[in-house]
Amino acid sequence: MPELPEVETIRRGLERGLPGKRVERAEVRCDRVLLKPDAATFERELQGQSFKAPGRHGKFLILPLERHTLLVHLGMTGQITLRDPDQPDHPFERLPVTGLQRTSQHPVDAHTHIVLHFADGHQLMYRDIRKFGKWRLYRPQELARAPELKRLGPDPFTPAYRLESFQAALKRTRRNVKAALLDQGVVAGVGNIYADEALFRSGIRPTRRGVSLTRAELERLFTAVREVLELGIQNRGTTFSNYRDAEGRSGSNQASLQAYGRYGQECYGCGGELKRSTVGQRTTTWCPRCQH
DNA sequence: ACCTCGACCTGGGCGC
């Protein structure tokens, strides 16, 4: 589900409500391995700690506490909500394609796998239909060596995202450029939606080999990646199905998409028909006339 | 180093 803009939108929501919240009890309700260490350790270690301001790198939420830092990856369908006991719960809505989705705060349901009960009565709810999400608890000295973060390339909204290293990473690979963009070690935070958008915006065919890209193309792509992500953040994320922000709202960026999911429709650039194919094992939409 | 495939999961849509 969530790519960088969706995770950033959730982070901003958490920034308003999470800092200072003290965990009175952590409740792990899932049967499967979603978290490390094990559920018992997780529940014991979190107890009594307060959250500080949330951060993000690529698609990872970085949630510092007093004695640990929590890394959260939402996978395809992860949702985080803060629940206020004084506000009414909202029933789930049955939506086409998505199935049962929350619209604002919700009670525990079959897909709610983690509940953090705070001292002030509020709760953090983690809901994840497909259970591809991951929670990892690290001590400060372990965080720098955390494999999840070590694998990540620069986040496009930090100074570490530099044209020179971006170019070098793409020029040295014979993989197609779409696969390279999806590689979180090249740039952290791009997924299937924003990869298609960035390639469309920069006029580059998803099947082009990294090594074949000209300097001008790489410069356009470098900029386009940040632009499409920025637009996604401004629109509070893209919602096709499961994605909701920390308050349960959908994003609106789907209305701004120029390529992703628009196969068979008219290209906004040339009026021709957008094509669909599989590139890097992912469904890809592109314009045969505008992208070279 | 890179590619492809399958695995991990659930649920909705569609065709028969």
Place this chain on the structure above:
DNA sequence: TGCGCCCAGGTCGAGG
């Protein structure tokens, strides 16, 4: 109504 198949904002490891 039901079944089987396809699809989905993501990653990971195995094997070639």
